[in-house]
Amino acid sequence: MxxxxxxxxxxxxxxxxxxxxxxxxxxxxxxxxxxxxxxxxxxxxxxxxxxxGGEELIEQIFNSIPGGLFGSMVLVMALIFLLGFILDFIEISFVIVPIVGPVLMAMGADPIWLGIMIAINLQTSFLTPPFGFALFYLRGVAPENIKTISLYKGVIPFIGIQLGLLVLLAIFPSIVSFLPNYL
Known part of the structure; x- marks a missing residue:
């Protein structure tokens, strides 16, 4: 395009x-x-x-985590968030998601909910200082008189909103599936 x-x-x-x-x-x-x-x-x-046998190993690890699906989702979201600092979304989407996605869905995760959670999490990690890719893009187009620390401070409210949304969707997963179910 x-x-x-x-x-x-x-x-x-x-x-x-x-x-x-x-x-x-x-x-x-x-x-x-x-x-x-x-x-x-x-x-x-x-x-x-x-x-x-890696998928079976992941399944065993996830089944041993306290909290079942919720505990496994917290682990996966933390891993994806941290990987988002150093890897682009393409690598995470094509390497991590095919490994953990089927296991989480077998544990009962709704595929739409899982996809939305991962997408929001990736978007949040790309905004998070000091390694967020979006911050480097923003630094490239921002005027020279705007300091990098100002950019970091400016994204903090957005990161808070994104993390709040992730918590909200984790507590109320039906929010994600409301519109697809309605249609």
Whole structure:
């Protein structure tokens, strides 16, 4: 979609030429190939992990955690939150979720609720200082007179709201499934 948008902007500005088109195609292919390499690596890792009995090990660990599904969800959410500091959402989505998702769903987690919890958790971890990816993006577009510490302080209310939402959804999971069930 980004490549198509770049081509349309170039057409509208009368700047589309072969060199621009070739550069757009080249950059799109490079980004797409990086994502596919991550996807292939994650798929191979998941297959090897399952083939070596890793899924059964995860199931045993989760079943031994006090609190059952709730305790396991707290562990998974904490793990995903911490991994969100250093890994992009693509790696977490393609490596961690296929490992823990089936086990949590076998324990009784609703797939929609699980997906929403993971998505909100990832979004929160990307905002959290000092390693949040979103903060680095924001630092790149913020004026130079705005200090990094000001950005860190500015996201704290949003992090609080996100964490509050996670707690609310953990206590009342039916909030997530209300609209899909209604439709």
């Amino acid at each position: 980004g490549a198509l948008g770049a081509i349309l902007i170039a057409i509208l500005n009368n700047k589309l030429n072969f060199q621009t088109l070739a550069e757009t195609v080249k950059q799109s292919a490079a980004i797409t190939s990086m994502v596919f390499i991550i996807l292939i690596g994650a798929s191979v890792f998941s297959l090897v992990f399952r083939g070596l």
